[in-house]
Amino acid sequence: MTPPEPQAAIAATGLRKSFGTHVVLDGIDLDIPAGTVFSLLGPNGAGKTTMVKILSTLIRADSGQARIFGRDLDREPDRVRAAIGVTGQYSAVDGLLTGAENLMLMGRLHGLGRGRARRRSTELLERFDLADAASKPASTYSGGMRRRLDLAMTLVGGPRLIFLDEPTTGLDPRSRRGMWEIVRELVSEGVTVFLTTQYLEEADQLADRIAVLDRGRLIAEGTPNELKRLIPGGHIRLHFAQADALDSAERALGGSRDDEALVLQVPSDGGLASLRALLDRIDGASLKVEELSVHTPDLDDVYLSLTGRSGTEQKAAAR
Amino acid sequence: MTTLTRAARDSGTMLGRQLRHMLRYPSMTLMLVGMPIILLLLFVYVFGGAMGAGPGTMGAGPGTASGSRTEYLHYVIPGIVLMTVASAAQGTAISVAMDMTEGIVARFRTMDIARVSVLTGHVVGALIQSMLSVALVLLVAVLIGFRPTATLGEWLAAAGLLLLVSFALTWLSVALGLVADTVETASNTPMGLMLLPFLSSGFVPTDTLPVVLRWFAEYQPFTPIIETLRGLLLGTEIGGNGVLAVAWCAGISLAAYLWAKRLYNRDPAR
Numbered sequence: 001m002t003p004p005e006p007q008a009a010i011a012a013t014g015l016r017k018s019f020g021t022h023v024v025l026d027g028i029d030l031d032i033p034a035g036t037v038f039s040l041l042g043p044n045g046a047g048k049t050t051m052v053k054i055l056s057t058l059i060r061a062d063s064g065q066a067r068i069f070g071r072d073l074d075r076e077p078d079r080v081r082a083a084i085g086v087t088g089q090y091s092a093v094d095g096l097l098t099g100a101e102n103l104m105l106m107g108r109l110h111g112l113g114r115g116r117a118r119r120r121s122t123e124l125l126e127r128f129d130l131a132d133a134a135s136k137p138a139s140t141y142s143g144g145m146r147r148r149l150d151l152a153m154t155l156v157g158g159p160r161l162i163f164l165d166e167p168t169t170g171l172d173p174r175s176r177r178g179m180w181e182i183v184r185e186l187v188s189e190g191v192t193v194f195l196t197t198q199y200l201e202e203a204d205q206l207a208d209r210i211a212v213l214d215r216g217r218l219i220a221e222g223t224p225n226e227l228k229r230l231i232p233g234g235h236i237r238l239h240f241a242q243a244d245a246l247d248s249a250e251r252a253l254g255g256s257r258d259d260e261a262l263v264l265q266v267p268s269d270g271g272l273a274s275l276r277a278l279l280d281r282i283d284g285a286s287l288k289v290e291e292l293s294v295h296t297p298d299l300d301d302v303y304l305s306l307t308g309r310s311g312t313e314q315k316a317a318a319r
Numbered sequence: 320m321t322t323l324t325r326a327a328r329d330s331g332t333m334l335g336r337q338l339r340h341m342l343r344y345p346s347m348t349l350m351l352v353g354m355p356i357i358l359l360l361l362f363v364y365v366f367g368g369a370m371g372a373g374p375g376t377m378g379a380g381p382g383t384a385s386g387s388r389t390e391y392l393h394y395v396i397p398g399i400v401l402m403t404v405a406s407a408a409q410g411t412a413i414s415v416a417m418d419m420t421e422g423i424v425a426r427f428r429t430m431d432i433a434r435v436s437v438l439t440g441h442v443v444g445a446l447i448q449s450m451l452s453v454a455l456v457l458l459v460a461v462l463i464g465f466r467p468t469a470t471l472g473e474w475l476a477a478a479g480l481l482l483l484v485s486f487a488l489t490w491l492s493v494a495l496g497l498v499a500d501t502v503e504t505a506s507n508t509p510m511g512l513m514l515l516p517f518l519s520s521g522f523v524p525t526d527t528l529p530v531v532l533r534w535f536a537e538y539q540p541f542t543p544i545i546e547t548l549r550g551l552l553l554g555t556e557i558g559g560n561g562v563l564a565v566a567w568c569a570g571i572s573l574a575a576y577l578w579a580k581r582l583y584n585r586d587p588a589r
Contacts, residue, residue, distance in 0.1 A: 056429045082431035092422030094336065096343045108332040109432050137343070153426070 007070050009034040009161050009192040010055060015064035017050055024050045025061070026216035032209075034069070034160070037183070037193040039207035041200065046213045048196035049089065052165045055194065056086045068161060085159030089166040091150040095139035099130050099149050102138055106156035124152040128182070144175030151182065161192045168202060180205055200302070212306060219306050227302050229269060236278060238264045239291035252285035253278070270294050326433035333440025340414065341448060351410045352452040355403040356459050359395070362522070363463065367391040370523075389464050396460055396467075397548040398521020401541060402513060403456045404481060407449035408488035409509040415441055415496030416505030438579060442489050449485040450478075467552040477551040483568040484544055488512060490575035497582040521545045540567035 012030040016023075024047045032038045040048050053059045055066060057077045065072070071079040086092075093102050100121050107117025125131045128148040133141060138149060147167065154162060164183065168176040183206055187193060197203050203210045204224045211221040220227055238253075240246045240262045250257050255266035268274045275294065282289060341348050367388035418424050418437070427437050457465070469477065492509050499505035516522070518532060519541040525533050536542055543563035550557035 058425060058428055078431050081429055084429065086426065086429045088422055088425060090422045092426035094423045095421070096340050097336065101339065105332065105336055108335075109329060109427075109430060111328075150422075157430070 007034060008032060008067070009036075010038075010066065010068055010194065012055070012066035013064060015051075015054060015061045015066060017047075017054060017059070017061050023216050025054070028064070028216075028218060030066075030211075032192065032194065034192050035187075035190050036208040037187055037195060037206050039203035039210045040194070040196045040213055041198070041203045041210050042196075042213035043198050047216050048198075048213060049165055051213070052086070052088070052163045052194070052196060056084055056163050057081055058086075082157075083159060084161045084163065085154035085157065086163045087147075087151045087154045087165065087167060089169055091146040093138045093141075093146055093149050093153065096137060098135050098137055099125060099141070100134040102149060102153055103156060106153045110157040112156075120156055124155060128152045144171055144178070147171060147175070147179065148182075151179075155186075159191070161194065162186065164193060164195045166196055166198065168197070168199065176202075212302065214306070220302070229271070230302070230305070235265045235295050236268045236270075236275070237291075237293045237295060238266065238282075238287075238289050239293075240264070241288065241290050245288050248285065249282075249287050249289075252287065253281060268294070322433070326436060326439070329433040329436035330439040330443065333436045334443045337414075337440050337444030338447070341444065347410055347413070348448060351406045351448070352403065352455055354406050355399055355452070355456050358402060359399045359456065359460065360463075362395050362399070363388060363392045367395075370394075392460065392463065392465055393553060395522055396457075396465055397545045397552065398516045398519070399460070400453055400456060400481065400548065401484065401516045401521060401545055403452050404449050404485045405488055405509070405512040405516065407445055407452050407485065408492040408512060409506070410448065411441055411445040411489050412492035412496035412499070412505045412509045413502060415493050416499045416502045419497065420502060434584065435580065438493055438583060441493055442486070445489040445492070446482065446485050449489070450482070453481055468554045469552050473551045477548060480544070480547060480551065480564065480568075483565065483572075487568040487571035487575065490572055490579055494575050494579040494582060497579055515539060515541050516545070519545055540564075540571065543567065 008031055010030050010032040012028060015025055015028040015030075017025040028051065030038075040051060042048050050059070054061045055068065055073070057073060057080055060074065065074075067073070068080045069083050071083070073080055094105065097105065103121035103124055104117050107120050108114075110117075112120060121134075122131075125134045128151070130145060130149060130152065133145060138146060141149060151164075151167070167183070168179050171179065180202070183193060183195070193206075195203070195206060207224065209222065210224055210227055211218045212227070213219075220230060222230070235255075238249060240249060243259065243262065246257060246259070246262050246264060249264050253264065253266050255264050257264050266278060268278065370387065370391040415438075418441075424437060428434070491512070495508045496505045499508060519525070519536050519539060521541065525536040525542065528536055543560040544567065546555075546560040547557050547564040549555050550560070
């Protein structure tokens with residue numbers, strides 16, 4: 001494991017981009033420490049891919065500045081390119097070449113000799129479970145295999161920062177979990193990951209920090225837990241064995257009751273202090289609680305609370 | 320590593336990719352070389368008997384149909400060879416456009432490699448394909464009775480000229496492939512290149528054409544190129560055509576190269 005680098009992997013201020021009159025990014029600031037996973041969360045059309053294209057030197061921002069490991073995107077694009085790897089939403093593999101040839105091509109372009117390129121290819125094919133399909137054309141691969149080959153190609157040059165633009169969109173749940181495992185491995189090796197996703201769960205699973213992108217602006221940023229705490233809707237569920245226990249609990253604690261399930265929901269921010277206070281009141285009233293569970297809001301609630309629209313509505317609005 | 324050796328190394332890698340593509344997808348190569356061969360046979364065997372070495376001019380005097388067929392074969396070969404080169408160039412436009420729709424080029428753009436290598440790989444690959452096609456077409460021509468009078472030096476000069484033409488048309492096709500929004504457009508726009516040889520001295524002498532066409536045919540680049548090639552292969556008068564041909568090729572190459580480079584470097588705002 002490499003020690004964390006002091007430098008920011010990505011430092012951007014005031015990035016703006018419009019296509020014609022359509023403003024896609026409207027003043028984005030980013031500060032992403034090396035060795036972390038940063039997730040840009042947003043529905044289709046929010047500007048995630050544009051963000052990745054700018055940061056990976058594919059297109060230029062209209063204004064604003066960005067540095068990747070201290071290298072300016074506009075002034076030293078080649079130094080930036082040497083440090084990054086990009087795996088996009090639409091796989092960037094050569095369908096006419098075999099899996100092994102695709103990897104060899106990357107190796108050669110990274111200046112590896114034939115022998116080293118071949119060893120690196122073999123190693124990556126094994127690691128990404130593609131060894132059996134190594135000599136088949138990539139066009140015959142399944143969606144999950146293409147995505148794995150794509151990521152393997154990105155890794156040939158040993159990038160320090162990887163952009164994963166919706167890496168699991170269109171994958172089945174099993175392939176998705178496989179992809180998550182791979183991302184976790186990369187992070188444990190010290191690679192910085194910039195992940196865009198429209199899956200709330202994915203950001204929650206992988207990211208150290210999440211930023212929510214909505215109509216070209218970052219409307220919230222923080223750890224998954226910070227984001228969840230930003231919004232109301234958290235509660236503690238108390239489950240009781242009998243109706244009279246539920247009655248006395250309601251008298252003592254308030255909250256809303258569900259007679260059928262014998263459950264009392266008490267509002268709470270999910271923090272330790274409020275939980276402790278609640279437990280004290282339960283003890284004070286000598287209540288017999290069968291089961292207690294803390295419900296923290298999921299990221300769908302984050303959307304709803306931050307924008308007044310749910311993630312799915314946002315998707316519809318963006319179309 | 321200097322920028323130039325870097326560019327050469329990356330272009331070599333890209334050429335390798337291009338050659339593999341040709342091997343994997345031979346139907347395109349076959350179609351591109353098959354078309355000029357079919358046209359050659361069509362012209363010689365369908366029109367050849369009636370045409371001679373161009374109606375009303377060199378084919379003076381009554382001859383046998385098979386005699387004038389052989390004469391027309393000799394007359395039409397430079398035009399057919401040019402169509403072969405144009406046809407290979409058309410393939411380049413298609414493969415460049417296909418490349419641009421694939422994510423792989425976006426990947427190349429985000430890599431620290433010589434940018435132009437993506438395009439030079441296409442161009443060198445197309446040159447190789449084009450020269451092989453020309454060799455095949457000439458072989459078929461010889462089999463059906465083509466007997467060039469060229470010396471070794473003239474053969475080399477002809478090969479050099481064809482390389483120049485191929486280079487110019489290929490860069491032009493790269494640009495056309497880049498400017499096209501879809502693969503369909505890319506396969507259609509270079510059709511003009513295939514048709515231009517018809518409106519030149521390639522199939523009939525220009526003075527048999529109506530006045531507007533004749534004017535066009537005499538001043539368009541394919542005519543001096545075809546006349547130079549005819550002179551090299553068959554010993555006809557070249558005159559000022561040689562210089563004109565080379566100048567056209569150089570001009571088209573430079574303009575098309577700059578155009579293609581600009582198109583490739585622009586923001587892919589798709």
